[in-house]
Amino acid sequence: MPVPKVPDKGSVTRRGFGVLRVAIWEEPGIFALSVLASMLYGGMTVAGGWALGWSTDHVIRPAFESGETTTGAIVTLISLFLGIAILNAIGVVGRRLGAGVMQFRLQATYRNRVTRQYLKLPLEWHHQHSTGMLLSNANADVESTWFVIAPLPMAIGVIAMLVFATIAMFAADVWLALVGCLVFPLVFIANVIFQRYLQPLATRAQQLRADVSEVAHESFDGALVVKTLGREAAETERFRGPTNALRDANIAVNKARGMFDPVIDGLPRLGVLAVLLVGVGRVRSGGADAGDVVQVAFLFTLIGFPIRALGWVLGELPRSVVGWDRVQRVLTATGGMEYGEARLTSTKAARLQVAGVRFGYLPERDVLAGMDFTIEPGRTVAVVGPTGAGKSTLTTLLTRLVDPEQGAVKVDGVDLRDLARDELAGSVALVAQTAFLFDDTIRGNITLGGDYSDDDVWEALRIAQGDGFVKALPEGLDTKVGERGTTLSGGQRQRIALARALVRRPRLLILDDATSAVDPQVEARILAGLRSAVHDDAGAATTVLVIAYRKATISLADEVLFMDDGRILAHGTHTELQSSTPAYRDLVDAYENDAERRLEEAELDLDAEGATA
Amino acid sequence: MSAAEASRLDHGDNAGGLQTLKDGLKVSPELGRGWGLTGILALTMTAGRIVVPIAVQQTIDKGLSGPNGPDMSYVAWMCLVCALGVILTAGASYLTTVRLAINSESGLATMRIKAFRHVHDLPVLTQSTERRGALVSRVTSDVDTVSQFLQFGGFIFIVSLGQMALATVVMFFYSWQLALVVLLCFIPLFASLKYLQRAMSAAYGVVRAKVGEMLSAISEPVVGAQVVRSYAIEKRTQDRIDASIEDYRKTATKAQAITGLTFSIGGLAAGLANAGVLTVGVLLGVDKQATLGELLAFMFLVSLFSDPVQIATQVLTDARSAFAGWRRVLGVIATPADVVDPGEDGVKQARGPITVEFNHVDFAYPEGELVLRDVNARIAPHRRVAVVGETGSGKTTFAKLLTRLMDPTSGAVRLDGVDAREISFESLRERVVMVPQDGYLFDASLAENVRFGRPEVTDAELVTAFESLGLTDWLESLPDGLQSPVGQRGESLSAGERQLVALVRANIADPDLLVLDEATSAVDPGTEVRVNAALERLMAGRTSVTIAHRLSTAEAADEVLVFDDGKIVERGPHAELVGAGGVYTQLHDSWIAQRSAV
Structure with missing residues (x-):
């Protein structure tokens, strides 16, 4: 059976039922089980009313009137009510557990699918969507799509319950049943009106909660500016606006609840009174027994609450549809990289060729416009250029995070697009500007699950100048770094990211300002270590391409690529470029000032560290 | 109050239930209002719930088993009375919910605003980046938890407890x-x-x-x-x-x-x-x-009794987390703000040339060693002072004390002879302005960001402020001029342009003492020139203290304060210090070495 299609157009309710169909199609077994349990619950609830009516006529009244009863009658009473209660409890547990299993399974399934898409879709797609939105697609949106599953089995059970109840009422007495036929639809309609009325109010409160949070985030992020300019009172006034709006929205929601709750509660109560009134008339005319009256009245009491489940399902449908649409935007996105069959077999330093490469994130604007250069194996090359020259974009092309629109990037003469999947990662390692760490141990962050000995890891850390601080940690390599490495300083994170690349002994190493947060002295040691590490006994084992922002970094390079506006403007040694290219000279002089500034960069960090020590 | 207390965020974990209630009422007095009428309404509302069992009992015992067969008129009258009761109590129920909602939501809003304000009064250390997320949750999700709890269970449960109590009374009355x-x-x-x-x-x-x-x-x-x-x-x-x-x-x-x-x-x-x-x-x-009616009424009473018990476990669990949230928010409000505004009692100083003095100032972060030790310094009006020193030498701390972002552990910082702690915030913030390394920008227009310190200034004055820093051409190069949006955290501008905005912002604030934490982030050469020129003009005619990260800044200053290990070890103009063979000479040498690394 194909996946049921959720209609693109139509009312929210119609589309919502489409989502429910998908849910049932995904989990038919557990859905059937929970509906069966729920029907048992519905049946037993009605049976409770029937049992009271039956025992009133057949056990209780005779006993009261005759002044005597039998053990058999008492045993019947006990087993009847206990039996119904036990079956009812089984129904309740089955229904709730089934709904839970179904809801959480659906969540898990869709989270798996969404995250698989994240891993599959190209990096360009990622760049087009904000982090916050992607995280909420995989979490909050999936959750809100399937919230509606929680009350779904109960609602279906309630429908069964209403059918049973109607039958039981008609079996008892037609007139009493007619009262029921008047009251139950009224309760249902009141529920639907309530949910429809409440939905926009609840959405507004939700929106205002986000507003409050936004002001708080921004204001606390700028706390220092607020303090230094003495704007605390003004900021508080700014916060007061959304806070008071949220207060009013919450009061409006409560008012709606306060208005509808007594109506939805009160209707069955009025129904009971009507049943009593009509019932007395029917008993007088001989059309019904006292037991019939009691049974119908008791049914009203029992059904008043469960009937709300129908309203819950209808009320959740809009949220479910919104969540579904947002999740579908991810699931139906297309794209992904094609891979070839080629392998890289060399164990020596790689040769890198960039031939006629053109690339732009937006169609009308090229970030890289016709780049041509070759880096010979074992060379260390510094890429220098002003902000926005396209340096970081170049690194993403070299590691095939994106493909060029024209031209080709080749390693050892092989076009990256012809390489087999995962083949490039075996030869090329990129260390990016911001070090991303996984919520894992330091070892895990360096090996990334690869098969490396502790000696290899320590050696990589030594070159990255990270062995010292890792050794000082109580659990060494087994220290957990926390989510995104929050327990470490920026410089420490960068050194781990560097070790991650070095442990792989890449044949081409690409550093994109990968040491920006470490002390200049430490950086100098890293660069020196790198220089000796990439030269093995037989000569250079690694080709290095480094995006340079400091004169000291440039001094490490054998040659310099000077670029601006997505083009290579000059290619040669530092000395050559200094005399041949005035723009290069100006830029490097600016870096010189920058280097001085960075000397003092760790100051604030250290002050703060002293404070928490 | 010890400094150690100040650094901590009070989570209120140790507060008992009663104490929390007391503290909560103090913060949100709205919570305590109108309980007399609300109580009466709530009682009326619960009374409505036992109408049905009583009606059943009356119908069975008096209506159906009357001496002359079923008594229609008695039941009719009784049902009418009961129906009126149900409708009346429904009204009471509405009023109760609304009154409770207004009181609690107003109380929560008051608490939210108080907590927000208090966060801004907390020491800079407590506001540190790693705690920011927690602080935001205190004024958002923690308060929302309480509100949601009340909305989705709290009110119902309070009423349910009354319902159980009343049902018990009626049960004992019958049998x-x-x-x-x-x-x-x-x-x-x-x-x-x-x-x-x-x-x-x-x-x-x-x-x-x-x-x-x-x-x-x-x-x-x-x-x-x-x-x-x-x-x-x-x-x-x-x-x-x-x-x-x-x-x-x-x-x-x-x-x-x-x-x-x-x-x-x-x-x-x-x-x-x-x-x-x-x-x-x-x-x-x-x-x-027992009569048949009483027995059957019991069946209805039992359901009144069992419904609240069934939801109790869920509600109690929610109540616990709501209560914990409430305590956390109250905890923030209870966290001492160490730097306190003397307010109305504070000294209001006249504007004009300013003299700064540090008298035997010690400073230690909570539970930390001394960062500054017996610092004495006097900065005369209109002097341009550069503060230098190695990482961790205490120069940033010096600047924070100067601007009263923190108070000394002992000793005093005086402005024109008055202890900074005695000057009202209004007067102090008017005279002393700090430009932090990364001038945070709000997601608003350029104009709103530069007039952040003084919202009353006109657009014309803003243009003059740009002009006086030599930034007219930059302002004109922006697509929407003053109305250009700067984006979240100012991300639509480059790091250098954000610095420019921070400088204009300081210019608008027009302080007597300017404290600058020199920015260290990379700036493209074109903006660099602009920043330097603007700085030069901003410092003219003012006393200024710059935490210098650049050799050139120290060179250009009238005077250099050299910090080492929490002390001022040298002071004097660059020309004197550079050949003295002390700490400054070493710093200078290492700068030169780094510079000539190529």
Whole structure:
């Protein structure tokens, strides 16, 4: 059976039922089980009313009137009510557990699918969507799509319950049943009106909660500016606006609840009174027994609450549809990289060729416009250029995070697009500007699950100048770094990211300002270590391409690529470029000032560290 | 108050229930208002719930079994009275909910605003980046938890408790024997409530932890997309995500199972009570100790009794987290703000040339060693001072004390001879302005950002402020001029342009003493020239203290203060210090060495 299609157009309710169909199609077994349990619950609830009516006529009244009863009658009473209660409890547990299993399974399934898409879709797609939105697609949106599953089995059970109840009422007495036929639809309609009325109010409160949070985030992020300019009172006034709006929205929601709750509660109560009134008339005319009256009245009491489940399902449908649409935007996105069959077999330093490469994130604007250069194996090359020259974009092309629109990037003469999947990662390692760490141990962050000995890891850390601080940690390599490495300083994170690349002994190493947060002295040691590490006994084992922002970094390079506006403007040694290219000279002089500034960069960090020590 | 107390964020963990209530009422007086009428309305509302059982009893005993057969008119009258009762109590119910909602929401809003304000009064250290997330939750999700709890269970539960109490009274009125039977049948449930609730809290605690782990795992392919791709670890990443999703699914299902069990136990207790009441009731009826109506009314009363008990475990669990949230917010408000505004009592200083003095100033961060030790300094009006020193030497601390972002542990900082602690914030912030390294920009227009310190200035004055710093051409190069949006955190501008905005902002504030923390981030050469020129003009005619990260800044200053290990070890103009062979000479040498590394 194909996946049921959720209609693109139509009312929210119609589309919502489409989502429910998908849910049932995904989990038919557990859905059937929970509906069966729920029907048992519905049946037993009605049976409770029937049992009271039956025992009133057949056990209780005779006993009261005759002044005597039998053990058999008492045993019947006990087993009847206990039996119904036990079956009812089984129904309740089955229904709730089934709904839970179904809801959480659906969540898990869709989270798996969404995250698989994240891993599959190209990096360009990622760049087009904000982090916050992607995280909420995989979490909050999936959750809100399937919230509606929680009350779904109960609602279906309630429908069964209403059918049973109607039958039981008609079996008892037609007139009493007619009262029921008047009251139950009224309760249902009141529920639907309530949910429809409440939905926009609840959405507004939700929106205002986000507003409050936004002001708080921004204001606390700028706390220092607020303090230094003495704007605390003004900021508080700014916060007061959304806070008071949220207060009013919450009061409006409560008012709606306060208005509808007594109506939805009160209707069955009025129904009971009507049943009593009509019932007395029917008993007088001989059309019904006292037991019939009691049974119908008791049914009203029992059904008043469960009937709300129908309203819950209808009320959740809009949220479910919104969540579904947002999740579908991810699931139906297309794209992904094609891979070839080629392998890289060399164990020596790689040769890198960039031939006629053109690339732009937006169609009308090229970030890289016709780049041509070759880096010979074992060379260390510094890429220098002003902000926005396209340096970081170049690194993403070299590691095939994106493909060029024209031209080709080749390693050892092989076009990256012809390489087999995962083949490039075996030869090329990129260390990016911001070090991303996984919520894992330091070892895990360096090996990334690869098969490396502790000696290899320590050696990589030594070159990255990270062995010292890792050794000082109580659990060494087994220290957990926390989510995104929050327990470490920026410089420490960068050194781990560097070790991650070095442990792989890449044949081409690409550093994109990968040491920006470490002390200049430490950086100098890293660069020196790198220089000796990439030269093995037989000569250079690694080709290095480094995006340079400091004169000291440039001094490490054998040659310099000077670029601006997505083009290579000059290619040669530092000395050559200094005399041949005035723009290069100006830029490097600016870096010189920058280097001085960075000397003092760790100051604030250290002050703060002293404070928490 | 010790400094150690100040650094901590009070979580209020130790406060008892009663203390929390007391503190809460003090923060939000609205919570204590109008309880007399609300109480009466709530009582009326619960009374409405027992109308039905009484009507049933009356109908059976008096209506159906009247001396002359069923008594139609009696039942009609009674039903009419009862119906009026139901409608009246529905009105009372509405009024109760609305009154409770208005009081509690107003109280929560007041608390939210007070907490927000207090966060801004907290020491800079407490506002540090790593705590910011926690602080935001105090004024957002923690308050929302309380509000949501009240909306989705709190009010109902309070009323339900009244309903149970009233049902018990009516039961004892009809028959004490049957009432005892009902209570007896519910005892096992009451006994297990505490245990079930604990199990549920524990289960949901695990669920919350697993949600956190899952979110962290899910964020990896999003935030770390580049690393995942370039190291080809898609498989490993997916495995980690799958495992965390599966973990969460299992724990959430388990928690759901416990909830389901709790609900079914409530139903079982009700079934047991029904069977017990009927059995004992029939035996009593045989002895003429109970009427049929009373017995049947009991069946209706039992359901009034069992419904609240069934939701109790869930509500109690929610109540616990709501209460914890409330305590956390109150905890923030209770956290001492060490730098206190003397307010109305404070000294209001005249504007004009300013003299700064440090007298025997010590400073230590809470539980830390001294960062500044016996610092003495006097900065004369209109002097341009550069503060230099190695990482951790205490020069940033010096600037924070100067601007009263912190107070000295001992000793005093004086402005024109007055202890900074005695000057009203209004006067102090008018005279002393600090330009931090990264001037934070708000997601608003350029104009709104530069007039942040003084919202009253006109657009014309803003243009003059740009002009006086030599930034007219830059302003004109922006597409929308003053109205250009700067984006979140000013991300539409480059780092250098953000510095320019921070300088204009300081220019608008027009202080007597300017404290600058020189920015260290990379700036493109063109903007660099602009920043330097603007700085030069901003410092003209003012006393200025710059935490210098550049040799050129120290060279250009009238005077250099050299910090080493928390002390001022040298002071004087660059020309004197550079050849003195001290700390400054060393710093200078290492700068030169770094510079000529190529």
